[in-house]
Amino acid sequence: MRLHDDAVLVLKAYEDQPELRDLYLEHLASHPDGVYKPCQAGHVTGSALVIDPERGRVLLTLHKKLGMWLQMGGHCEAGDATLADVALREAREESGIASGLTLLAGGPVRLDRHPIPAPCNWHLDVQYAALAPAGARAEISEESLDLRWFPYEEVAAVADTSVVRLVEATLARLGAQGPQGVTA
Numbered sequence: 001m002r003l004h005d006d007a008v009l010v011l012k013a014y015e016d017q018p019e020l021r022d023l024y025l026e027h028l029a030s031h032p033d034g035v036y037k038p039c040q041a042g043h044v045t046g047s048a049l050v051i052d053p054e055r056g057r058v059l060l061t062l063h064k065k066l067g068m069w070l071q072m073g074g075h076c077e078a079g080d081a082t083l084a085d086v087a088l089r090e091a092r093e094e095s096g097i098a099s100g101l102t103l104l105a106g107g108p109v110r111l112d113r114h115p116i117p118a119p120c121n122w123h124l125d126v127q128y129a130a131l132a133p134a135g136a137r138a139e140i141s142e143e144s145l146d147l148r149w150f151p152y153e154e155v156a157a158v159a160d161t162s163v164v165r166l167v168e169a170t171l172a173r174l175g176a177q178g179p180q181g182v183t184a
Contacts, residue, residue: 035076042122042124043075044124046128049072057150058167072130073125074086077089083126095141100133108126109129
């Protein structure tokens with residue numbers, strides 16, 4: 001199965017944010033290359049909020065180009081088989097947590113469409129949550145200015161609305177599933 005096909009299946013199964021989900025599906029139907037960066041009409045990206053429920057905190061990166069505190073995430077690459085693979089790869093690369101990250105069960109937590117500079121127009125971000133293993137040590141990547149754990153209640157003071165909503169949706173999913181609801 002191609003990454004494009006996986007993206008369509010994942011989005012069709014995603015039950016929240018129906019208008020945005022349908023916009024993503026329309027984009028993919030119109031653009032066979034819509035999961036990759038060269039698609040100038042916009043492209044799908046994958047991200048993951050790294051969360052440590054035991055300590056009530058999330059790991060955010062101070063993005064080098066944007067100067068904003070964000071979840072880990074980025075572009076789909078040719079070797080990625082699924083959107084979950086994209087999110088988990090990005091979480092590992094940008095957090096420096098090489099092993100032990102597991103995606104929260106249930107697929108994507110949220111979708112977030114945001115404008116980006118030309119020549120492309122949009123990132124159609126598919127957002128997951130990744131549970132950090134006990135004692136995880138984060139290490140800053142080349143793509144970051146800083147990397148820091150924030151208690152849940154401090155996220156709104158440092159991050160934009162999209163990150164705050166991702167934290168809220170992740171905590172709601174965690175509450176519904178319990179911390180054992182993970183997938184590799």
